[in-house]
Amino acid sequence: QTLSLRANSNGIAYQSYNFTFVEPWLGGKKPNAFSIGLFHSILNFSGKINITGASVGLGKRLKKPDNFFTLQNTLSYNYYVLDNYNLNADFNTGYSNNLNYTFNFGRNSISHPIYPQSGSRVGLSVQLTPPWSRLQEWQSKEEINFAERSTQERYKWVEFHKWKFQAEMYTPLDRNKNPLVLYTKVNFGVLAPYNKAVGNS
Numbered sequence: 105q106t107l108s109l110r111a112n113s114n115g116i117a118y119q120s121y122n123f124t125f126v127e128p129w130l131g132g133k134k135p136n137a138f139s140i141g142l143f144h145s146i147l148n149f150s151g152k153i154n155i156t157g158a159s160v161g162l163g164k165r166l167k168k169p170d171n172f173f174t175l176q177n178t179l180s181y182n183y184y185v186l187d188n189y190n191l192n193a194d195f196n197t198g199y200s201n202n203l204n205y206t207f208n209f210g211r212n213s214i215s216h217p218i219y220p221q222s223g224s225r226v227g228l229s230v231q232l233t234p235p236w237s238r239l240q241e242w243q244s245k246e247e248i249n250f251a252e253r254s255t256q257e258r259y260k261w262v263e264f265h266k267w268k269f270q271a272e273m274y275t276p277l278d279r280n281k282n283p284l285v286l287y288t289k290v291n292f293g294v295l296a297p298y299n300k301a302v303g304n305s
Contacts, residue, residue: 119146130162137163137176151189151196157182163208176208195255202262206231214274221283224273231266235298250301258302268293 108124123142130138139161147153163176182202189196210227214220241248250258270291278284 117148120144135165137161139163139178147189152187153189154185155182170211172211172213174208174210174212176206176210178206178208180204180206195259198256198259200259200262202233204231204233220274221285222274222276224271226271227269229266229268229270231264231268233261233263233265236261236263237299237302250299263298263302264295265298266293266295 106126110122112120121144125140127138128135130136141159143157145155157180159178159180161176161178163174165171166173166175184200186197207230208227212225214223214225237250272289275286276283277286
């Protein structure tokens with residue numbers, strides 16, 4: 105079991121407080137990892153933004169195709185309060201909610217976590233929020249012109265879907281006492297809205 109309490113600050117400009125608890129053997133019989141986290145951050149760069157969030161995750165090690173495969177599911181909620189926070193966007197004052205689900209499927213066979221000498225790590229991550237704008241249109245039974253709504257109404261609940269693929273491989277070139285290792289890495293990601301009329305959140 106792991107319990108983590110962390111606080112970071114550089115004065116007024118930035119403060120962050122985090123709490124994390126991980127139970128690696130939920131139930132005591134299988135390596136099912138249960139995690140819970142809470143955090144609160146304050147940023148004072150070109151305005152002010154407060155972020156408060158919580159997450160709950162459940163991961164497991166798979167037996168097929170082999171023991172190196174893992175599956176992780178995480179449900180997260182973040183609450184943002186912006187006060188003249190300049191992000192070079194049309195929404196810089198108000199509040200916003202972010203409820204999302206993240207699915208991680210991967211395989212990790214690296215030989216050592218600090219200095220890997222062989223093996224590979226491959227992962228696919230999908231993060232989704234509910235399609236709030238589509239749900240509103242379905243509830244009203246008509247198409248809504250979101251461009252006419254205020255930025256606060258449009259971004260009250262952020263919506264997006266994010267896909268990320270990453271792969272890295274460690275290939276030993278010299279198996280002597282101090283082996284030379286070739287490290288190869290590929291990352292690819294896509295972030296898009298459900299409704300272009302709402303815009304990027």
